[in-house]
Amino acid sequence: MSSTDTTTPSETKLTSAEVVQITKDTNYGTWRYQKGWNPLHIVDAEGCYITDGNGKKYLDFSSQLMCMNLGHKNPAVIASIAKQAEELAYAMPGYATTTRAELSKLLLEVLPKGLNKFFFTTSGTDANEAAFKIARMYTGKTKIIARYRSYHGSTSGSIAATGDPRRWAMEPRGKGPGIIFAPEVNCYKCPIKHTYPTCGIACVDYLEHMIRNESDVAAVIVEPIVGTNGILVPPSEYMPRLRKICDEYGVLMIADEVMAGWGRCGTWFAMDLWGVTPDILTTAKGITSAYVPLGLCATTEKIGDFFQDHYFSHGHTYEAHPMTLAPAVATIKEMQRLGLVERAKELEPFVEEKLQALKAKHRSIGDVRGKGLFWAVDLVKNRETKEPFNTYVDKVSGKPLVVDQIAGKLAADGVMIQAWVSHIVIAPPLIVTKEELEKGIDALDRHLSIADELCV
Template sequence: MNHEFSTVGQRVRDDDRRHVFHSWSAQGHIDPIPVAGASGSWFWDYDDNQYLDFSSQLVNQNLGHSHPRLVRALQEQAEQLAYIAPSFAAEPRSTAARMIAERAPTGLDQVFFTNGGADANEHAVRMARLYTGRHKVLSTYRSYHGATTGAVTLTGDPRRWSNEPGMPGVVHFFGPYLYRSAFGADNETDECRLALQHLEQVITLEGSDTVAAVLLESVVGTNGVLVPPEGYLAGVRELCDRYGIALICDEVMVGFGRLGHWFACDAWSVTPDLITFAKGVNSGYVPLGGVVIARDIADHFAARPFPGGLTYSGHPLACAVAVEHIKVIEDEQLLPRVRSLGTRLHAELTALAERHPSVGEIRGMGLMWALELVRDRESREPMVPFNATGEANQPMATITASCRDRGVWPFQHFNRLHICPPLNISDEELSHGLAAYDEALKVADEYVA
């Protein structure tokens, strides 16, 4: 180990603990690892510990770390035009918007750029409310839509609780989740039917003429990798059409190739009114998000101003990377590759589950999967209680530590291990990560009743 290198790492750690205020954390209970560098699917610290990034950081580095083409696009754009206000037309901004619209479902052909996913969802809701003249927004309990005031109110998971009261007019409902069905269903057909009946009942009881939008993650991400049953998204689309409600698909996590499609809703041939995106649009090299807008909603603002905007909307550096990002995905034919890797993961994770009684269910598609860990397969008791912290979460802390000890950085949420590597991960790297999960599940099996 290089002594000078290690000294830099200690300084980074010391400055961090003295001056950086971290999100979602009790500041005195954390000790972040100082990261020295990253390349491809790997990152490393100042003590020469290397980690396979099996979470793509926050499921946003779809093309991994320091991709040379993305870095070059960023450098070249900085030399030409590092920043220009959103009121101007700029080549990287207009090109990125055109390329995104060309890959979106038919009829969604305008893009409003934001800085990330939370403000994309905030602005999409604002558009829907102004377009419909209504104020209520329905979103699911098992969801995460961001940490700004409106977005965290729309969020269903526990991160919402300590931020309440929040934005008025938000109502939560149950989406489909067959493994822990809120409706008592025992098959996907019934789960889909009953979930749609439940949503329609919520619309009715809230007053259909008060509901502006239904906001859904096309595939629920952090809160379980919940792939909707066949017919569910189409059913929600039909309900929205019937009651004059805008359908907003939050694809912040699942857009731009994560599931093997440009947009996840393409997998079910469903066209929303608004799609929100961020994360994978440019792998987070410069913050970027946005809303893809249906023509009728965009036309609503043709003669009246849209009351929203951001200083960094369509930042040239971020958009230049997004343009190159889309080109790389196509040049490297990553969409069919991700679909192929999804087939491989389904087979290998099924075999993994057969070896480990701690795995209650596997689910996912493309390069986004979850292993739901349980103490008892028959009762489906979760490995740790819902929203467990401290000692109650120790089993999951031990399991994830086992992954890290084997040089794999996992994505863990509640009682689940997720698999969300970069889309350009090699076959050998994927095997390495799965082998580490296999060993970590031996630790999980020790907690099985």
């Protein structure tokens, strides 16, 4: 550095390669072996696209982690963050704030009717932790029934209730007391070997059997449409039957809408598809379109009334943080202004037609399923046996996955997509155009040959 150069080392602009190297050296990559982690350096994003450190643009075809529902750089949401920072950056949870009241009023408009008492969190896993505590305090019972092929978060209680292999490293302690698992609803590959519709929805009957034969069940938690683990859409009879069973046995119904909510499925919340109101609804992600971290645990008035005379034993420093609530207000208003819930529903048949055409063309596609702009392409080695190319064991052992090879080719082609074990998730921002949908699906079409060649 010359005697006239006043730039300090900390002010020196990092190259893209340096950014990646520092990140690898000093940060943990989540849900993976650290060896071989080579994160992409993202420097910009707008609309349905992200841009890397070399200036290459990618179609964000899974909305990052199925959360950027409004797309990137929505001006109204950005302005709301700046305005709130200027007016009131923080107030402890014991205070009322204007933005807290504004968001609460809007939530009463869009949530399933009957959910009108709110606890704000900073993530989906925090929201589920709150739901478990509330369910146990309210019922005086302990056990939570969750399902396999589920993900509810990474904190202690939420990971214990997660059915997928991300829980395994925490066991036996990680499973925690009072968590038991039921079969998931998966009509493509039923875990209890039944066939819909002649099964009579045996998977929900199994849940009733568990409740009847277990003492002390406080709640059942379900993703109304399972997210990362396969976009599993239940038959239309499932949720109304589960609601009836929970009511009959005095068990609370918790709907985890962290991923399926906020217009993703063509309704404000997935439970709206069946006209069912849970006792507790948890959500995050799309509530601010992921511009800032915010989660929500919403309960019925009946549960809320219980705590008028019973101690509510939960809270944290950042509950109802004004900086997280303001962008949620802006997000809801933008979704209403742009008609994005209706848009997701309108685009559903277009996406389904395109994906069904892919299935007819590629023998590696066993199933396509979804609602709104929330779809999975399930890959199989053999259509007759439905044998997948990879399993959960392959994922946790670090074995190369076929879906990851396809995702890598798509990235090279300018399309970013989320892949998980044996399926690919298609969940673009709700502002996506038909041309962008075609671009992403056409790119997938070009690279499914990788899987086709491995079929038997």
